[in-house]
Amino acid sequence: MDSTAHIAMSGVSLTGIRKTYGVRTVLKQIDMELSQGELVCLLGPSGCGKTTLLRILAGFETPDHGQVMLNGQDVTHLPPNKRRMGMVFQAYSLFPNMTALQNVRFGPRVRGLGDTKAQLADAERLLGMVGLAAHIHKFPHQMSGGQQQRVALARALAVKPDILLLDEPLSALDAKVRAQLRSEIRRIQQETGITTVFVTHDQEEALSISDRVAVMSEGHVLQMAPPAEIYRTPADGFVARFIGAGGVLAGIADGAGVRVGNTYVTAYAASQHVTGSAVELFLRPEHVLLTARNLPAPAGAVTATVHEVTFFGSLTRIKLGLDDGDAGEIWADLPSDNAGHFAIGMPVWASWAPESPRVLARQ
């Protein structure tokens, strides 16, 4: 059996998915395969089609074209209640007339999974797993937003789904609860081994929780890869700009570097492009080194001026303008303890390892 067949038998496969609303095509030829037990984040800006894709997986929308396979079975036209999927919604979707325990028991009850005693024990176990053992008899209006989403997660898991779908489940929560619940979702997902699709527009969330991230824009999946690969080797300019911070310098490929205005910037990746072709050079802030101008220039350094200094706690982000007026701006992240010397208007040398910049054809 080849690897594709294995994926199709034990995970999820989307083939040629297209979806149009009126004159607007929101999904354009989506092909995607998820392995058993992996967590994939659909990441993209508002309107990129990520929620529509999730709703197609859930069965709430039917694609105009294409096929959804789950465990080797074509479920494209199967109604949502016939699919073995659990879903957590962005809005608190607990049934207001039921306690946490009753909410979690709802799925097994309507699906007829096990007897009442087993359903009760399983619901209590799941509520314990999400840290709500002491709150099982509370109604939704008696719980905080974070607690409600935990119940929603336990409820989705109670039906023993083949796939867990999470539609921006943390976006309504405050930052502290969001970070905590995020790591709990990952822990529970790894413990249960359920294939999970997580929709988010928060790149930090996507990078920290996923096995793979699918970056979407205008109905396309632009890149689907592990978080580190997405960050380090973005497939195109959109992905590079959307994921993480960084400076983008437009220039012309010239051997092992890029000519940006009148400045020559060393970047080995430029050698993959035809000399004279239009490219963009992406520099992550953690790769940029700063040296005061009164010190000797490091190899390959360019002259720049500090334009902005932003304190982020453990690190400080410094915005630099290259002294060649046309060259553009880049950022440098420094440990805050070392960033005190750099003030706005200060002339500096900016340098980086020649292998650090990513060079992509300009679109």
Place this chain on the structure above:
Amino acid sequence: MSVTASEVETPLPPARARKAYGARKTLSVGNWIIIALGAVFFITPLVMTGIFSLWEGGSKYGWSAYGMMLTAPGFWSSLFLSLRLGVETMILTAVLLVPAMIFVHLKAPKLKPLFEFISNLPFVIPAVALIAGLTTVYTGPAWLISTPNYLVIPYFFLCLPYTFRSLEVGLGTLDVRTLTEAGQSLGGGWGQIIFLVILPNLRTALVGAVLLIMTTVIGEFTFASVLLFHNFAVFINDTGQNAITEAAALSLFAFLLTWVFMLGVLITSRRGAATVGGAH
């Protein structure tokens, strides 16, 4: 094992403490005067009607009008007819209006303004015109058109502005789409979702609609009179032609019945507000 949610999240304040945020304002003397004037305006006619219903001629007062009322031919039958018609109107509303409104909320929200416009028509169409129109449109088997059962149709329309509004408010406080999709994702069919999720959360709205129907139907006179059926309001009117103190007693009785239903609406809506409102 994970930490418990309560360790990291601040729990909501207890209900008693939350209530304290909305402490009642003290009413001024001016407010009390307005309330007293309003009370006099509403209560005086009732008291006078009550006194008049007890009048037995000359300076004699007693309960004879009430005794005659309870033993009058047609009292119980007309009362039970009105109550029965109220129940039948409720059933028709539950069967037609509730699913239609859930459907509009879920699948055709753009139709809501049209639905609202139609539901308000009984307010602007005179009752006589409405019944004249309905009798030409709604025909059918003898058990329907030759019996008081026929009144259920105009009563459904007559109550529509109230029932629609009550259900609309109920549905508006629920995220029907998300709850339905959550129910579906858990394996629930339409019937299970409507009966286990949507309707229990519409309890307040449903009870409100039911009580408004009963109140409206018990007091309805025009349709029944035009179509020559003897419901309770027609009975009161007929009695008033011959026995004026008995009619006053009947009016008070009908008023009391209406108040019982209205009290039901108030109590139920207060109970429900805490449950549904807290979910958001």
